[in-house]
Each structure stands twice: as C-alpha cells, then as structure tokens.
Amino acid sequence: RRVLVLNGPNLGRLGSREPEKYGTTTFAELVGVCEKTGAELGLDVEIRQTDDEAELVGWLHEAADGRIPVVLNPAAFTHYSYSLRDAIAQRTAPLIEIHLTNPATREEFRHTSVVAGVATGTIAGFGLDSYRLALRALTSLES
Numbered sequence: 001r002r003v004l005v006l007n008g009p010n011l012g013r014l015g016s017r018e019p020e021k022y023g024t025t026t027f028a029e030l031v032g033v034c035e036k037t038g039a040e041l042g043l044d045v046e047i048r049q050t051d052d053e054a055e056l057v058g059w060l061h062e063a064a065d066g067r068i069p070v071v072l073n074p075a076a077f078t079h080y081s082y083s084l085r086d087a088i089a090q091r092t093a094p095l096i097e098i099h100l101t102n103p104a105t106r107e108e109f110r111h112t113s114v115v116a117g118v119a120t121g122t123i124a125g126f127g128l129d130s131y132r133l134a135l136r137a138l139t140s141l142e143s
C-alpha cells in the first residue's frame with residue numbers, strides 16, 4: 001500500500017535547526033527511519049518535504065485523487081494555513097497530522113491547529129516516533 005509522508009517548511013533543516021527542540025537527527029535520517037518503518041509494515045512509503053505552501057497543497061490534491069493515505073507534518077502551516085486545511089478536507093483516505101514536538105506545551109500561537117479538525121487524528125510530541133506511530137496507525141486503520 002502506497003503512503004505519502006509529507007513535510008512542511010523548515011523540516012528539511014532538521015539536524016541543524018534548533019537542535020534543543022527538534023533533536024540532532026537530520027532530515028535524511030528521518031527519511032531512512034520512515035522507509036525502514038514502512039518496509040517493516042509492508043507499506044510503500046514516499047517521503048517529501050517542501051517550504052512552499054502551493055507545492056504542499058498540490059501534493060494533497062494528488063493524494064486525494066489517488067486515494068493515497070498521508071502522514072503530514074505541516075510544520076508552521078499547521079497554525080495558519082487555511083488553504084492547507086481546505087486541501088486536506090478533500091482527502092479520500094486517512095490523513096494523520098503529526099508533530100515532532102508537542103505544540104500544546106509551546107508558544108501560544110502553536111496551540112491552534114487549523115488542520116486538526118479535518119485530519120483523521122493527530123500524534124504530537126514523540127520526536128521521530130511520531131512518524132513511526134503514525135505509519136503504524138495507518139496500517140491499523142487500513143486493515
């Protein structure tokens with residue numbers, strides 16, 4: 001089963017980006033973790049990252065048209081992107097919102113997720129395990 005793991009702005013800089021908050025694992029290593037977890041679960045996982053809202057919206061349209069399940073870390077778009085929310089609302093398969101950190105414990109502006117209300121569910125605060133847990137959750141939803 002094909003799955004898209006989509007990542008929003010600044011996540012390509014994992015490893016060097018605020019390591020005290022996001023850890024020292026690089027984005028390339030995160031890709032490896034998702035591929036390995038996917039292989040273990042029998043999923044064909046494709047991982048992408050963009051800093052561009054329009055590109056992310058386009059990928060969500062692709063997922064909607066192809067009935068492809070999605071694991072999405074919308075990064076800062078989480079908190080203000082209504083176009084992302086509207087794209088997710090068109091989904092035709094499960095979509096799990098994930099975060100490395102727990103935004104509820106951070107600055108006030110991170111307490112709002114405009115995408116949570118159209119996601120299947122949310123997993124936040126477990127670092128790289130947020131990705132592993134989301135892929136596992138997708139396999140349970142699908143079976």
Ligand code: DQA
Nearest residue numbers: 074075076099100101103110
């Ligand atoms: C994040 C949390 C967001 O608030 C932040 O803007 C990010 C990363 C996370 O994975 O913890 O870029 O989505």
